[in-house]
Every structure is written in C-alpha cells, then in structure tokens.
Amino acid sequence: MKTLLEIINKNNFFYIGSLLLIFVCCLFLSIYSRADGFMFMNGFHTTFLTIFFQNITLCGDGAFSLIVFTIILISFKKHRKLAILLLLSYVSSGILSQIIKLFVTSPRPSVYFESHHYAYYLDTFSNCRIGFRSFPSGHTASAFAMVTVFTNYLKKRHIWAFSLLFAIVVGYSRIYLAHHFLIDVLAGAILGILSGTFSILWFKKNQIKIKKRTRQFTRKFNLVMQNIKTQHKPNINGSY
Template sequence: MNKSLSEILYRQRYFLIPFLILMITGFSLMLVFSKKDLFLLINNQHTAFFDHFFKLNTWLGDGWMTIVVIIGMLFFKYRYAVLTALAYAYSSLAVQIFKRLFNAPRPVKFFEDITPIRTIDGYTMHEWNSFPSGHTASAFTLAVVLSYLLPYKHSHWILIPVAALTAFSRVYLAQHFMEDIIAGALLAVIMTFQLIWWLEHTKWYHSQKLDGRLFGKA
C-alpha cells in the first residue's frame, strides 16, 4: 500500500523496457515514412495465412476479451477483477473522447479518392473515428494489468509481443494507421499506471472484502 509511482514503474521495468523499445521503433518508422506511405507499405504485404491470423489476433483487443478476463479474475481475487474493470473503463472512456474529438478518417475513407487499398473479403470496415485505436488501447491496458498482477516478472516480456501483434493487426486489417496504434498504446499505458498508483493509495482497494473470490476466499 502507498507505493510511490517510481516504485511501481521500477517494479514493472520488465514490461516498460520492451514497451519503450517498441515505441521508439514506431516513432522512428513514422519519422522515416509519411502516414500514407507507411500504411501502403504494410497494406501491400499480405498472405492468406496472415489474413486469417490477424483476423483472429485482433479479437484480443476487443472489449469482450477484457470482459472474459474480468470474469476469470473473480475466481482468483475480487481486487484483480476491480482493477481490470476500472483500467478498461478508464482508458476506453479517454479513447472514445479522443475518437469523437478528432473524428479522423480511417484508411478506407482516407484513400477513397487517392488509391485503392487491399481489404479482406467479409471483414467489416469502418470509415471514421480512427484516432486513437481502441483495440490497441484495450490490449495494452490488459497487458499492463497482467504485468502488474503476475508474480513472475521476467515472463512479462511476452506481454509486449502479444499486445504489439494485436496493435499491428489493426493496421494490417486496414482499420487504422500507425499513429493510431502508437497513440492508443501510449494512452493505455500512461493511464493504467496512473490508475494503479491512485488505487494503491486508496483504503477501499485494500479492504478485506476485495481479498475474497468466487467460491471461496483467496
């Protein structure tokens, strides 16, 4: 209880170090390529295998996946479920506000009068509210929460690739641009760590009632 923000971040260094590397890589690509060229570069790299893979992988960033995780957390400790639910609601609210504030066109709308882009048959495409990526924010919110709760810190390196693939799936599926997923990831990580720090300084979050779990006590 009453952990400082620096203590929390240091504890999560096995998550934060690869995350920072990922962000630097993403920003570097955005500096080298224009928004249009970077999207088209990715859009031109398609195979049947990755079409199916990313259609499945993108569901890891769907809200329903987070709900499944929240339900699963109830069997371990109510506190874990509360943290997951609040983190998801917190970052999702911010994402939805920014989406409507910017109302940015998605790739299919952006390239509508420029050049045809490749889309996947049978996959629903959206035209607006591109910035930031909600799926990316959900994936990274969940990654931060899991990294905070899991006991084996060195295993946290795997959370970044999983979340990164989910984010990349949004560009591969022509639903977002690189800037959208970078913003979604940054927003989720910053807000989730801020929420964790706040919760650690509240008494109700550490109450004995939240130590319980479904079908027994923790």
C-alpha cells in the same frame, strides 16, 4: 510521485521495452508518410494471416476484457485485486479513447485512400471499418492496458516480453485488417500503458476503501443468495 516511480522500477523491463517500441514507431513515422507507411506494413497478406489476425484482434475488444475480468473474479478468489485492476484499466482506457475520438477527426484507411485518390486496394478493405473516428485505436489501448496490469501484478521477469509481444500483435492486427494507421495504434498503445499504470496507482492509494466496499458488497451478495436458497428450500415432503 514516489509510488509511481516504485511501480515503474518494479516493472522496469516492461516499461523500457515499451519506450523502445514507442521510439521505433516514432522513427518509422518520421521516415514514412501515413499512406506509404500503411502500404509498407501491409506488403504481405495471406489467407492464413488474415484469419489469424481476425481472431487475435478480438483480444482487444471490450467483450474479451470483460470475459477475462469475470473469469478471474469468479474462479480465482485470491486474485480479485487483479480482476478489479483489469476492469479499472479497461474502463479508463475505453472512456479516454472515446473522448479523444470525439475531438479528433481522422479517417479510417479505406476512407483515406479513397478520398486522396490512391489506386491502392487491400482484400481487408471489404470488411474494415469506415468513417472519421480512427484516432486512437481503442482495441490497442485495451490490449496495452491489460498487459500493463498483468506485468505489474504478476511481477515475473519472463512475462513482460510475452505480454508486450501479445499487445504488439493485437495492435498490428488493427493495421493489417485496415482499421487503423500506425499513428492510431501508437496513440492507443501509449493511452493503454498510461491507463494501466495510473489504474494501479489509483488502486494503491484507495486500496483500504476498495477492500472495505468489496467486503460489504460480498457480504450483501452472500445474504441475498442465502435468502434465495432458503425461499426455494424443499419441505419435508420434498415439494416446494
């Protein structure tokens, strides 16, 4: 509990901002129904915004998280801890969101409006996901898990606002593109923040074991690479 409070205190601006965001979303959900809230948040669509959100939403995709993890792991040796934390937060948020989806039956927006006979149509309905696995938003969970780790790791005051804004935009893209309702995105945001925070907490408690196993893995990997180079080393005549 003490370690958890230390994590929150060191990154208090991010967590306070996140709490305010959650409060505003809960207030919005208490005022508007699911359908009315969705229509209100999709009241303005343009070609530029559609293209923008189609691209920004990819930042919540699993492939993006793995690419960021790989780049940091390979290119920034001093920040391998960050890479491990990102991987832990992504995996935990992804697994938890998929488990919840198995037990919660919640229709996607296009299915919801069709089944409730609403005369409402968006241009994004033609390319949106369909089905009954809308809650929570996995993309939002991944984005918030990522920024939670970044803001805790980098420990710079000015980063928390940009990171939180980035995650909010990714979350809103899921509503704009008609993949999710606000309640799905809110649940994903909470799940992501919790996954990122507890990934950091777990890492701190198991840091020595993780470093030891990482060194062992790195040593074995280097030996394998060295053997491969030795086997393919040219002889004196220049032939293999």
